[in-house]
Amino acid sequence: MCDAKYRFTYVDIGTPGRFSDGGTFGQSSLNAAMESGQLNIPSPTNLPGTSQPLPFVMVGDEAVPLKPWLMRPFPGRVVDSHGKKIYNYRLSRARRTIENAFGIMTSRWRCLRDNTLVMSPDNAKRVILATCVLHNVMRKQNINPYSPPGFADSIAPGGEIVEGIWRRETPVHNSRQTNRSYSQDAADIRNHFKSYFTGLGAVEWQDAHVRSTQ
Template sequence: MPNTEEEWKTIEAGFNTKRNFPTCYGSLNGKHVEIRAPSNSGSEFFNYKKTSSIILLAIVDHNYCFSYINVGASGNASDGGVFKNCSIHEQLENGLLLEDGVIVGDTAFPLKTYLLKPYPGVNLSAEEKIFNYRLSRARRIVENAFGILVSRFRIFEKAIPTYLNTVDAIISATCALHNWLRKKSKSYITATCIDRED
């Protein structure tokens, strides 16, 4: 997570300027990373996609960098359940992390004072549709970051055939390398990796 007030302000300004979503400090989502299930694990890692996986839960900043990751929850868990049990949840619940801002997520997450998600349904007012559109623009950042990660680190293209603690280390290392490359390399992200609007 950002360490200084200045870093938080930079993230908030980025979401406001690039995504037209003020007071936003991150985009939250989970990604299933396919693994070769450990023997005798039963259905513990079997997910709704009918593969075995562990979950990478991440908060991503305005610049496609991972601000927070939680790695290793079994694939049969929901994103909301993983979030409720992650290390950052208690800090957010107790108001120790975000004072005047929010993170954005999809419908898998609970609505909280610090966590916004879209209005449900189809019969929405014009204001609700605008809110959902802007929230979607801010939330897609995390989806793009996952896409960049997979396209740049080919180990994610198929089931990772190693021990679970090694898989966790691989995912953590690739997220750290992604952040470093995002900050240091102008050619790391191509135009096809991120959303464009006209």
């Protein structure tokens, strides 16, 4: 998990590769802490211009479960309305932040470019954790040679995504595993966000973008 400045705020390292992404997340300390209310998450607040309070949420892909505090896309088989397409588009844009965090780090630390680290599992965990920490230090100090302007994705005036330089060097794997288990509360929250993104929270370029990808 990362913040808006591509700095990691939570990492979980060492789960065997045979485990699904959803299973890995379900066993993480982050999931346990969120489920038990141990983290100091702000109380729900009204979306701008509305009287509808909604919780602060994390953003994930198809591999994670839908929860009141974790939003994921509508699966392809039920994306049967313009509103759902807009929601998925906006969620996808938000998820680019974590893609860029991984992309910047793997582009700058060459030991992460290979599929296999030739070392013991314990040492591999230490190396990956060290690169996450060093990445955060470099991002916090805003050292241009590490991630100069244009290295990460940016947004053009018309809303188009300008892909960052790191993408030419280090493609990031996107999981396609799905998790379909969710509560009615989680579904209601996702629908509220969907309605907001097509109403007061709309951005001027989203309709054209969704139409162009159909």
